[in-house]
Amino acid sequence: MGTEAVGTLAYDAPAAKVDRRRLIEQLGDAVRGLVAATCAAEAPPEELERAIAGTRQLAEGLRGFARPLGTASSSEDPLLPHLYPAGHGAGNPVAPPVHVEATEEGVRSRITLGRQYEGPRGRTHGGISALLLDEVLAYASTSAGRGGFTAYLNTSYHQAVPIQVPLEIRARIDAEDGRKTTVKGFIALESDPEVPLVSATALFVIPRADYEGNQK
Ligand SMILES: CCCCC/C=C\C/C=C\C/C=C\C/C=C\CCCC(=O)SCCNC(=O)CCNC(=O)[C@H](O)C(C)(C)COP(=O)(O)OP(=O)(O)OC[C@H]1O[C@@H](n2cnc3c(N)ncnc32)[C@H](O)[C@@H]1OP(=O)(O)O
Structure with a gap:
């Protein structure tokens, strides 16, 4: 069992779910960093082309695993924050990292x-x-x-x-x-x-x- 803190609430969630949530958060953080770098980059054309190709390839890989709209993510747990809401989801790279x-x-x-x-x-x-x-x-x-x-x-x-x-x-x-x-x-x-x-x-x-x- 792994422990994850939510505000003052410490809760033993199943270890496999905790591990999966950690990966989802890391991916969200990595893509959030990419988005921030994208908005600041004064890169030369060849670097931009490399980034376009690499990003499209990564997106294609993940799209194959998309869950249908309106269904719950396997990372969800009634006692832990959802990872994808646009306002705070740690796994959502568009969401500001609100704690x-x-x-x-x-x-x-x-x-x-x-x-x-x-x-x-x-x-x-x-x-x-x-x-x-x-x-x-x-x-x-x-x-x-x-x-x-x-x-x-x-x-x-x-x-x-x-x-x-x-x-x-x-x-x-x-x-x-x-x-x-x-x-x-x-x-x-x-x-x-x-x-x-x-x-x-x-x-x-x-x-x-x-x-x-x-x-x-
Ligand atoms: C401690 C550990 C906790 C662990 C927790 C773990 C995880 C935490 C997870 C999450 C953290 C929480 C927060 C973060 C999440 C989200 C934040 C973002 C929230 C949103 O982003 S959310 C989306 C945008 N939002 C909508 O999508 C609403 C659309 N809308 C509706 O869904 C209806 O409109 C509704 C339901 C609002 C009302 O519907 P209804 O049928 O109940 O309405 P009804 O007419 O009965 O009104 C009842 C009384 O409210 C008054 N009233 C109503 N509206 C008013 C207005 N505009 N101005 C002034 N007064 C108003 C009436 O005047 C009456 O007042 P009175 O009773 O005095 O007459």
């Missing part, structure tokens, strides 16, 4: 964004900031035993969020009302954690038991 920890007031995530998340030069794309906030605010709701789907996410952009600079994202529950949870949070520089660069308020709604999205 969340519990704090006294709520949750916190420390992250440094790579070149692939750049919008205006040197600044994080606003949609990526919104994705990070959606994710970390959702964790605050989930770790308080509430969860729910994002019904709205209101973001205010106060200052630029820099690329390749350590950031801190914090979130806390603001209000609970039946199936509704209001969560507040913000992105700041790790070196200046009290000054919000982007702040957000989100409403998470736990769907009714007969919600059609639950039938899938």
